[in-house]
Amino acid sequence: MRDFDGDRLIVGIDAGGTSTRATLLTRDGQCLGYGKSGSGNPTSAGMQLAGESIVDAMSLALGAAGREIGEVDHVVAAMAGHGAGGDVRWLIDTLAVAGYDGALGFESDLLALYFSGTAEQKGYAIVSGTGAAVVRVSGGRLEATSDGVGWLLGDRGSGFWIGHHAALAAVEDLDGRGPATALTEAVLDALQVVPSDFSLGYGRPAKLEALVRTIYLGRPVELARLAPLVFAAADADEIARGILLRAGELLAQTFASVHRGSGPVVVGGSVLAQEGLLSEIFRRLVLDREPQARFIPVADGVVGAAALALRHAGVVVDGEGHARLTASVAAARAR
Amino acid sequence: MRDFDGDRLIVGIDAGGTSTRATLLTRDGQCLGYGKSGSGNPTSAGMQLAGESIVDAMSLALGAAGREIGEVDHVVAAMAGHGAGGDVRWLIDTLAVAGYDGALGFESDLLALYFSGTAEQKGYAIVSGTGAAVVRVSGGRLEATSDGVGWLLGDRGSGFWIGHHAALAAVEDLDGRGPATALTEAVLDALQVVPSDFSLGYGRPAKLEALVRTIYLGRPVELARLAPLVFAAADADEIARGILLRAGELLAQTFASVHRGSGPVVVGGSVLAQEGLLSEIFRRLVLDREPQARFIPVADGVVGAAALALRHAGVVVDGEGHARLTASVAAARAR
Numbered sequence: 085m086r087d088f089d090g091d092r093l094i095v096g097i098d099a100g101g102t103s104t105r106a107t108l109l110t111r112d113g114q115c116l117g118y119g120k121s122g123s124g125n126p127t128s129a130g131m132q133l134a135g136e137s138i139v140d141a142m143s144l145a146l147g148a149a150g151r152e153i154g155e156v157d158h159v160v161a162a163m164a165g166h167g168a169g170g171d172v173r174w175l176i177d178t179l180a181v182a183g184y185d186g187a188l189g190f191e192s193d194l195l196a197l198y199f200s201g202t203a204e205q206k207g208y209a210i211v212s213g214t215g216a217a218v219v220r221v222s223g224g225r226l227e228a229t230s231d232g233v234g235w236l237l238g239d240r241g242s243g244f245w246i247g248h249h250a251a252l253a254a255v256e257d258l259d260g261r262g263p264a265t266a267l268t269e270a271v272l273d274a275l276q277v278v279p280s281d282f283s284l285g286y287g288r289p290a291k292l293e294a295l296v297r298t299i300y301l302g303r304p305v306e307l308a309r310l311a312p313l314v315f316a317a318a319d320a321d322e323i324a325r326g327i328l329l330r331a332g333e334l335l336a337q338t339f340a341s342v343h344r345g346s347g348p349v350v351v352g353g354s355v356l357a358q359e360g361l362l363s364e365i366f367r368r369l370v371l372d373r374e375p376q377a378r379f380i381p382v383a384d385g386v387v388g389a390a391a392l393a394l395r396h397a398g399v400v401v402d403g404e405g406h407a408r409l410t411a412s413v414a415a416a417r418a419r
Numbered sequence: 420m421r422d423f424d425g426d427r428l429i430v431g432i433d434a435g436g437t438s439t440r441a442t443l444l445t446r447d448g449q450c451l452g453y454g455k456s457g458s459g460n461p462t463s464a465g466m467q468l469a470g471e472s473i474v475d476a477m478s479l480a481l482g483a484a485g486r487e488i489g490e491v492d493h494v495v496a497a498m499a500g501h502g503a504g505g506d507v508r509w510l511i512d513t514l515a516v517a518g519y520d521g522a523l524g525f526e527s528d529l530l531a532l533y534f535s536g537t538a539e540q541k542g543y544a545i546v547s548g549t550g551a552a553v554v555r556v557s558g559g560r561l562e563a564t565s566d567g568v569g570w571l572l573g574d575r576g577s578g579f580w581i582g583h584h585a586a587l588a589a590v591e592d593l594d595g596r597g598p599a600t601a602l603t604e605a606v607l608d609a610l611q612v613v614p615s616d617f618s619l620g621y622g623r624p625a626k627l628e629a630l631v632r633t634i635y636l637g638r639p640v641e642l643a644r645l646a647p648l649v650f651a652a653a654d655a656d657e658i659a660r661g662i663l664l665r666a667g668e669l670l671a672q673t674f675a676s677v678h679r680g681s682g683p684v685v686v687g688g689s690v691l692a693q694e695g696l697l698s699e700i701f702r703r704l705v706l707d708r709e710p711q712a713r714f715i716p717v718a719d720g721v722v723g724a725a726a727l728a729l730r731h732a733g734v735v736v737d738g739e740g741h742a743r744l745t746a747s748v749a750a751a752r753a754r
Binding site: 192194219220226227228231232233234236237238248252255256259260261287288292296299300304337338341342 | 571583596623673677
């Protein structure tokens with residue numbers, strides 16, 4: 085027999101590719117504890133490591149509040165690609181081993197990002213980090229997603245896209261197909277490209293051969309780490325400026341393709357967090373479509389994962405509740 | 420002691436990623452035998468398999484003419500990425516095991532393609548197959564290369580580029596970011612995409628989720644096999660037409676970046692071998708730059724590899740000699 089639900093605790097998990105964050109919550113939306121661990125994405129980290137990260141973050145949040153796992157009756161994990169329907173046995177089992185036998189729910193990482201910024205049931209979230217996607221939320225549910233289809237098929241305007249275009253600009257500069265750009269030396273430096281005496285015999289500059297060789301030795305998605313070079317070069321370099329301008333336009337196009345009526349625009353990810361040309365172009369083009377648009381920057385999906393966990397437990401989070409939750413989570417993170 | 424060189428035979432090898440072709444030649448440019456085997460590219464097939472393919476093709480050419488490997492004193496292999504400077508021990512050793520102890524030379528696959536079309540010492544070769552590159556030849560040597568930097572960094576207007584853009588068009592159509600196109604169903608069919616009941620929960624069409632999943636399961640370069648869908652759809656589909664038009668423009672841009680003065684334009688690869696919009700645009704844009712341009716289509720680098728092998732052996736191949744060599748190789752291939 086369970087205790088009266090009102091005394092039992094709730095855990096919200098924001099499981100990302102880099103880190104996993106857990107909040108321990110009361111049913112009145114107070115955050116008692118916060119914990120952070122490693123990658124919780126089963127696709128990139130593997131199911132075992134992801135499960136361990138989730139348990140670790142949860143244990144840290146419980147420990148910070150001096151509470152026990154037996155007091156928790158709802159866990160909700162927000163993560164990429166693991167909404168309803170997938171085989172989630174891996175996490176159920178891992179939590180069972182850790183002593184948890186309550187309810188387990190899954191939500192989209194993008195919906196968590198959205199609810200990190202607002203309690204409104206209709207609106208938009210855009211994220212541009214390594215990848216890029218825009219979602220439309222309606223009735224509190226994820227109604228449509230545009231882009232977010234990965235580096236080979238989209239993610240237009242993402243960190244990968246920007247870094248890839250820095251690499252392309254450098255290659256085309258060295259190849260004579262494109263204009264000179266400060267990005268060329270910046271890319272060669274960042275990738276520590278060392279021209280060798282060996283030549284493929286195509287009459288190409290040694291730097292170009294070495295750059296091409298270096299890039300193919302890595303994984304394509306690693307080009308995302310060239311993105312900061314483009315932001316750094318934009319003041320003085322027209323090519324870099326052009327890349328940022330186009331990235332901002334592409335993100336606005338992705339937004340436009342899911343835009344149906346007004347709502348807050350929650351903005352996440354490292355690319356749009358940078359002030360400057362890209363963000364300005366993006367916001368201007370969004371405002372052209374929706375003059376009343378409110379942009380709400382968020383750092384991550386932690387508050388949204390907490391709000392979704394409360395919703396799973398039957399707690400309605402309204403605007404005031406959201407503001408209290410946000411403040412309470414911030415206080416717990418600061419402890 | 421060797422016999423008088425004039426009696427000794429020469430082998431030209433055109434070593435490609437799909438097949439390897441050898442010609443057995445006399446010093447007066449007569450092709451005695453021809454042989455064909457599997458992949459001779461050490462990068463894609465591995466050094467052992469590539470070496471075996473080269474020996475096999477050579478043995479077949481010798482067998483067709485009833486000659487022995489001991490009669491050969493020059494072997495020249497034309498292949499991607501193995502001009503002077505690389506470690507070519509793998510091929511020297513493999514040939515030694517097969518009983519060959521004569522001279523071994525390497526040439527660029529693109530230079531072989533060029534000399535398959537002409538004996539002129541100055542001109543251009545463009546190839547658009549899976550990849551795409553343009554070279555400028557001067558004094559009979561490869562003087563400059565543009566593009567040919569692979570699917571992630573260039574190969575613009577190649578089969579990969581066209582196939583990739585077919586995939587992008589399908590994704591953007593299904594995603595609502597792009598216009599409807601006949602390519603969507605064609606791509607879904609060609610990749611045998613089967614939508615599953617499982618959903619990632621992003622509100623995306625099941626077909627889109629399945630298409631994205633299918634493409635990431637394969638290697639990016641495999642998208643090249645979608646290129647024929649674009650050619651097939653171009654009559655009735657504006658998006659397909661736009662892809663071919665842009666591919667033709669990109670190939671002409673690559674040509675323009677190495678173009679310095681007049682010379683024949685040798686054209687190879689499956690993309691430019693197709694008559695229609697793409698080839699027409701390409702030729703028109705090249706003629707805008709060089710009104711006298713002569714386009715010389717070639718099927719492969721076999722004749723050029725033979726011509727380069729003769730050059731290594733000190734034989735000058737002039738226009739007449741090239742015409743005789745071309746006819747003689749064609750006759751040997753037909754036997």
